[in-house]
Amino acid sequence: xxxxxxxxxxxxxxxxxxxxxxxxxxxxxxxxxxxxxxxxxxxxxxxxxxxxxxxxxxxxxxxxxxxxxxxxxxxxxxxxxxxxxxxxxxxxxxxxxxxxxxxxxxxxxxxxxxxxxxxxxxxxxxxxxxxxxxxxxxxxxxxxxxxxxxxxxxxxxxxxxxxxxxxxxxxxxxxxxxxxxxxxxxxxxxxxxxxxxxxxxxxxxxxxxxxxxxxxxxxxxxxxxxxxxxxxxxxxxxxxxxxxxxxxxxxxxxxxxxxxxxxxxxxxxxxxxxxxxxxxxxxxxxxxxxxxxxxxxxxxxxx
Amino acid sequence: xxxxxxxxxxxxxxxxxxxxxxxxxxxxxxxxxxxxxxxxxxxxxxxxxxxxxxxxxxxxxxxxxxxxxxxxxxxxxxxxxxxxxxxxxxxxxxxxxxxxxxxxxxxxxxxxxxxxxxx
Amino acid sequence: xxxxxxxxxxxxxxxxxxxxxxxxxxxxxxxxxxxxxxxxxxxxxxxxxxxxxxxxxxxxxxxxxxxxxxxxxxxxxxxxxxxxxxxxxxxxxxxxxxxxxxxxxxxxxxxxxxxxxxxxxxxxxxxxxxxxxxxxxx
Numbered sequence: 001x002x003x004x005x006x007x008x009x010x011x012x013x014x015x016x017x018x019x020x021x022x023x024x025x026x027x028x029x030x031x032x033x034x035x036x037x038x039x040x041x042x043x044x045x046x047x048x049x050x051x052x053x054x055x056x057x058x059x060x061x062x063x064x065x066x067x068x069x070x071x072x073x074x075x076x077x078x079x080x081x082x083x084x085x086x087x088x089x090x091x092x093x094x095x096x097x098x099x100x101x102x103x104x105x106x107x108x109x110x111x112x113x114x115x116x117x118x119x120x121x122x123x124x125x126x127x128x129x130x131x132x133x134x135x136x137x138x139x140x141x142x143x144x145x146x147x148x149x150x151x152x153x154x155x156x157x158x159x160x161x162x163x164x165x166x167x168x169x170x171x172x173x174x175x176x177x178x179x180x181x182x183x184x185x186x187x188x189x190x191x192x193x194x195x196x197x198x199x200x201x202x203x204x205x206x207x208x209x210x211x212x213x214x215x216x217x218x219x220x221x222x223x224x225x226x227x228x229x230x231x232x233x234x235x236x237x238x239x240x241x242x243x244x245x246x247x248x249x250x251x252x253x254x255x256x257x258x259x260x261x262x263x264x265x266x267x268x269x270x271x272x273x274x275x276x277x278x279x280x281x282x283x284x285x286x287x288x289x290x291x292x293x294x295x296x297x298x299x300x301x302x303x
Numbered sequence: 304x305x306x307x308x309x310x311x312x313x314x315x316x317x318x319x320x321x322x323x324x325x326x327x328x329x330x331x332x333x334x335x336x337x338x339x340x341x342x343x344x345x346x347x348x349x350x351x352x353x354x355x356x357x358x359x360x361x362x363x364x365x366x367x368x369x370x371x372x373x374x375x376x377x378x379x380x381x382x383x384x385x386x387x388x389x390x391x392x393x394x395x396x397x398x399x400x401x402x403x404x405x406x407x408x409x410x411x412x413x414x415x416x417x418x419x420x421x422x
Numbered sequence: 423x424x425x426x427x428x429x430x431x432x433x434x435x436x437x438x439x440x441x442x443x444x445x446x447x448x449x450x451x452x453x454x455x456x457x458x459x460x461x462x463x464x465x466x467x468x469x470x471x472x473x474x475x476x477x478x479x480x481x482x483x484x485x486x487x488x489x490x491x492x493x494x495x496x497x498x499x500x501x502x503x504x505x506x507x508x509x510x511x512x513x514x515x516x517x518x519x520x521x522x523x524x525x526x527x528x529x530x531x532x533x534x535x536x537x538x539x540x541x542x543x544x545x546x547x548x549x550x551x552x553x554x555x556x557x558x559x560x
Binding site: 322323324325326355356357358359360385386388391392394395396397 | 446450464468
């Protein structure tokens with residue numbers, strides 16, 4: 001349909017679905033045809049806006065190429081799963097380089113603008129057509145922007161979770177002080193995730209060090225909710241299944257009460273007042289303090 | 304699948320090689336009790352290192368096994384429970400209460416030896 | 423024992439107790455694809471074992487479906503255990519913590535519910551039971 005006519009004064013008739021997909025096809029063809037130019041234009045604007053400064057120009061261009069192609073493909077297929085997967089993949093690569101959310105959102109919006117401008121210049125003589133093409137383009141382009149941004153943010157959150165886990169792992173050392181004896185000093189507040197991690201580390205430690213006694217010192221734990229207290233009990237039980245006895249030291253009256261409240265029989269739990277006492281008890285259990293018997297006949301004989 | 308049962312002096316050692324079906328486990332339980340009686344063993348070690356899962360049935364069968372062997376005057380030690388398996392068990396509330404456990408075969412033998420030297 | 427792909431998952435028929443081991447091993451393999459730790463994989467395998475055993479014990483036959491899930495960038499594993507058995511008369515009691523399975527008697531459902539991130543159960547007496555549980559990874 002060409003030419004301006006009186007209908008331009010009335011609100012434009014809504015495009016039917018068929019129209020939209022044929023418009024999108026036309027749009028995609030245009031974007032593919034002008035791929036080289038549009039990509040360069042976009043890369044230029046990225047540099048101009050001082051985005052992705054953590055990456056070299058070659059890298060920016062290479063990534064820009066992938067993003068462009070994925071963008072056009074999303075427009076073509078109308079499906080966004082592939083784009084979402086690509087966005088997370090891309091994020092996984094660029095987040096360690098220090099690229100931030102506003103940069104990723106920024107470059108996608110710039111691409112949207114570059115492409116929109118290109119549509120303007122192609123269809124500027126056919127205002128009606130331009131309107132219809134933009135009607136088809138805009139929702140898709142916005143959806144793409146959101147998909148990429150959300151993918152980036154989700155990936156970032158996943159990485160942060162992993163880092164937190166790694167930090168937790170580092171900050172709770174299981175110490176071997178003597179053969180067959182492990183000490184696990186816990187300091188600070190424990191959340192269920194940290195508790196789970198502690199337990200796993202301890203059990204692995206029991207296996208690796210062939211520990212027979214473990215002293216878990218909770219002197220440095222101010223308070224414990226019933227959830228975490230449950231974890232402590234489970235740790236003691238799981239350790240026993242690996243053949244190790246657990247001594248809990250530094251049990252405050254408050255935590256003792258929490259344990260009682262969740263149904264723990266404290267008389268069945270091996271507890272000692274402080275860490276030092278716990279270690280001594282452990283050594284006793286391991287037989288370290290047993291004095292060797294000296295037979296009277298040997299004492300007198302020379303060797 | 305038949306679990307091999309070896310005799311080491313006064314003790315029997317049953318090493319589970321791979322995942323056992325329910326009937327395999329029951330068969331093992333019967334076989335061990337029979338062997339304890341026949342050979343007049345004083346102790347039994349069941350090595351579960353190769354079990355990647357111990358669910359409620361396995362736990363119950365092992366407890367029953369230990370109980371039946373105790374009735375015949377012998378002791379049982381379960382060895383080789385993997386850390387992940389131990390964790391799943393306690394989280395599911397499956398306990399091996401009343402059954403001796405040790406880290407591995409070596410520890411299991413040491414436990415039984417001590418028990419029968421001084422007990 | 424056959425298995426058929428169902429969306430992003432597998433279907434494991436249960437006809438006898440011998441199928442329980444296979445079901446949990448295959449389930450574990452699938453769960454390994456979503457980056458769960460060794461402990462979490464064991465939990466999933468153990469839960470499958472418990473659910474499968476319930477089916478075999480009380481309904482004689484049924485099936486377990488293990489499916490990969492995705493939500494907000496996190497991947498998860500969904501296990502659906504269904505049968506056309508007698509059904510559970512008092513569901514709320516069966517899932518109540520402390521009610522059963524100290525030592526493994528009963529259905530083990532409280533334990534299963536505690537271990538998984540999501541738990542849902544539908545049961546109609548005389549028609550059957552479906553238990554659906556999900557565990558999320560990183």
